[in-house]
Amino acid sequence: EDQVTQSPEALRLQEGESSSLNCSYTVSGLRGLFWYRQDPGKGPEFLFTLYSAGEEKEKERLKATLTKKESFLHITAPKPEDSATYLCAVQTGANSKLTFGKGITLSVRP
Amino acid sequence: KAGVTQTPRYLIKTRGQQVTLSCSPISGHRSVSWYQQTPGQGLQFLFEYFSETQRNKGNFPGRFSGRQFSNSRSEMNVSTLELGDSALYLCASSSLGNEQFFGPGTRLTVL
Numbered sequence: 001e002d003q004v005t006q007s008p009e010a011l012r013l014q015e016g017e018s019s020s021l022n023c024s025y026t027v028s029g030l031r032g033l034f035w036y037r038q039d040p041g042k043g044p045e046f047l048f049t050l051y052s053a054g055e056e057k058e059k060e061r062l063k064a065t066l067t068k069k070e071s072f073l074h075i076t077a078p079k080p081e082d083s084a085t086y087l088c089a090v091q092t093g094a095n096s097k098l099t100f101g102k103g104i105t106l107s108v109r110p
Numbered sequence: 111k112a113g114v115t116q117t118p119r120y121l122i123k124t125r126g127q128q129v130t131l132s133c134s135p136i137s138g139h140r141s142v143s144w145y146q147q148t149p150g151q152g153l154q155f156l157f158e159y160f161s162e163t164q165r166n167k168g169n170f171p172g173r174f175s176g177r178q179f180s181n182s183r184s185e186m187n188v189s190t191l192e193l194g195d196s197a198l199y200l201c202a203s204s205s206l207g208n209e210q211f212f213g214p215g216t217r218l219t220v221l
Contacts, residue, residue, distance in 0.1 A: 034209070043114075043200050043212035044153075087153065095166040096141050096204050100153040 002027045006088050006101035013078055013108050021073040021104045023088030033071050034098065035064050036087040044087055047073075078108045112137065114203050114213035122219045128189040131216045135182050135203030141165075142184040143210060144176060147198040156199075159184055188218075196220045 003026045013019055025033065032051050036044035048057045050066035057064050061082065063074040073086055085105045089098040115134045123129050135142050144156040155168040159178035176186040182203075188195055196219050202210035 032208070036212075041217075043214045046209055046211055049209055089153075096143050096158050096160075096202075096210060097155050097166050097168070098143070098145075098153075098202075098210060099155070100145075102152045 002090055002092055002099040004088055004090055004099055004101035006086075006104050008104060009102070010105045011107070013075075013106070015079055015108055015110050016077045018074070018076045018078070021075070021086055021106070023071040023073070023101055024069060025071070025088075025090050026069075027090050027092050027099075029092050030090060031093065032091045033066055034089045034091065035071070035073055036089065038085045038087055038103070047086075075106070078106075080108045080110050082106065083108045114201055114211055116199075116201050116213040116216050118216060119214065120217045120219075122221065123191050124221050125191055125193060127191050128187060129191060129218060130185055130187045131199055131201075131218075133184045133186075133201030133203075133213060135184070135201075136205075136211055139203035139205045139211075140182050141204045141206075142178055142182065143202045143204070144184070144186050145200045145202065146170070147200055147215070148196075153200070156186065191220045193220050 005024045035047040038044045048064040053068045085103040087103045089100040117132045141160045143158040147153045158166045162178045173189045178184045198215045200215045202212045204210040
């Protein structure tokens with residue numbers, strides 16, 4: 001059974017203080033690893049898809065990386081508006097099913 | 111391009127009742143997946159429909175069912191509601207099974 005573990009559960013940063021969020025996974029046959037951002041009361045917002053170890057993708061202050069066992073979401077010089085829950089999910093097999101981690105709640109203080 | 115829409119946004123039901131939730135995917139997307147999100151369990155996969163056929167199903171009881179119409183719109187139904195069914199129900203659409211785009215969700219409260 002696919003398993004996804006995210007750490008830490010919660011992270012509080014000062015504005016401008018860079019950090020990384022971790023997503024560890026155990027799957028058989030990774031097809032894709034996804035990062036989403038979710039604001040309170042809203043649906044998850046798609047950020048990145050990573051398909052193979054060594055792949056990296058960037059968007060504004062966010063950079064996602066992938067190894068054979070884990071993925072990192074690096075946040076550079078975060079701002080208060082980056083405060084949200086960040087979800088990691090894996091996709092295996094031929095269908096669309098995503099297996100999610102429990103998420104990391106990020107709070108950025110001004 | 112319009113995003114995924116879900117109706118209604120909020121629902122309050124009592125135990126034993128049934129409920130139907132609706133999802134309209136992004137235009138051109140033929141795959142629709144449903145997820146349940148609770149504080150304790152996080153996001154859990156319910157089922158996926160593609161071209162009106164259920165392609166995959168999660169570990170939920172038979173009280174949870176769904177269907178997809180020829181225009182790719184999808185509905186999910188929960189019968190004999192229980193208190194534990196209170197959750198945010200999310201619909202996601204995708205093209206060719208890659209990135210999934212989520213709707214705003216339907217918040218179901220069971221009293």
